[in-house]
Amino acid sequence: MSRQTYKSNPGIKLVPNNTGDAGRVEEQIRPVQIMIPMELDRKNRVFGFFALDTEDLPEGSQKNLNEITGTPFKPELAGLTVIAGPVVQTLQENYSKALFMLADSIDRCDNSAHSQNTALWAKRIAETMRLEENEVMEISLASRLHDIGKSIIPRELLTKPGPLSAEEWQIIKRHSEYGAALMQPSQGLSAIIPLVFAHHERFDGTGYPNGLAGSNIPLGARILGVADAFSTMVSGRAYRAPITLDQAKQELIQNSGTQFDPDIVKTMINLLQRY
Numbered sequence: 242m243s244r245q246t247y248k249s250n251p252g253i254k255l256v257p258n259n260t261g262d263a264g265r266v267e268e269q270i271r272p273v274q275i276m277i278p279m280e281l282d283r284k285n286r287v288f289g290f291f292a293l294d295t296e297d298l299p300e301g302s303q304k305n306l307n308e309i310t311g312t313p314f315k316p317e318l319a320g321l322t323v324i325a326g327p328v329v330q331t332l333q334e335n336y337s338k339a340l341f342m343l344a345d346s347i348d349r350c351d352n353s354a355h356s357q358n359t360a361l362w363a364k365r366i367a368e369t370m371r372l373e374e375n376e377v378m379e380i381s382l383a384s385r386l387h388d389i390g391k392s393i394i395p396r397e398l399l400t401k402p403g404p405l406s407a408e409e410w411q412i413i414k415r416h417s418e419y420g421a422a423l424m425q426p427s428q429g430l431s432a433i434i435p436l437v438f439a440h441h442e443r444f445d446g447t448g449y450p451n452g453l454a455g456s457n458i459p460l461g462a463r464i465l466g467v468a469d470a471f472s473t474m475v476s477g478r479a480y481r482a483p484i485t486l487d488q489a490k491q492e493l494i495q496n497s498g499t500q501f502d503p504d505i506v507k508t509m510i511n512l513l514q515r516y
Contacts, residue, residue: 337427343389350399351478358476360384362509363468367461369508380461383436387465390420390437414449417441436461440469445499455502463502467493467509470501486513 344356363384367377391399394416398409405413421438424430439453439462446454458466474492477483484492490510497506 337429340386340389340424340427340430343392343423344386347388347391347399350396353476353478355472355476355478356385356388358472359387359465359468361468362471362512363464365512366464366468366505366508369512370464370505372460376461379433380436380464382430383433383440383461384465384468386424386430386433387420387437387440387469388416389423390416390418392423393419414441418450433461435459436465438462440465442466443500444502448500458502463505467501467505470496471509 348355348357360381364377364381367380372380394413398405398413401409417438417440421434424434424437436459438450439458442448442451442453442458442462443466444455444458444463446452471489471493473481474484474489475486490513493501493506493509497503
């Protein structure tokens, strides 16, 4: 699978333990806007977390993340004691699990199973294209997590029923970048970050965030783009009513070669004949 290099802004940093042992060490860090708790002690206090270290986030980001996850974490805990050293691997595993919970929580915001449906269709497309087993797995995994960046978008924009303003739309369009940044701390997910980052690129080069075109878009991201659009069309979201299967097919065909990779659209249309 092709690998795409990109600059991730915002970035995520794990608060380190400079002693390198299993003890606790006080860390002083400058204020950040997004903090994601990983571990709770017996008194239900956070003692391990990842920090999204950036000043370039929409207002209300931490509030929305707290609402989606139901986390007890509060920003004023930024100076707390952090467990690191040998515990870091546990934090890595917890972080990956937290991202899947985040994906499900985002779906619940609009009463959908969008990420799971997208993953199902992306996996079917990849298998039909006879990709290697590891590539199929990566594409399916990326599809499950492709919208986690929306946890950083203010809730009122995610659920707004009417048209978005130009400024609001620019905020929404950042979700693929936010999603890629949120995945950075998980070493096990590094291979699929480029797919999440590029899933809104368009085959004709008019997509975002980098305006990639054709084969410069990772194959997994092109597959994800078709599966994502189809799932949105037939299931609907808070901002879009569902359409019929035939209408969705026509949308895919009409946008083949512009928004979507024509070969992947053909594969998808053939797949839909079976279901």
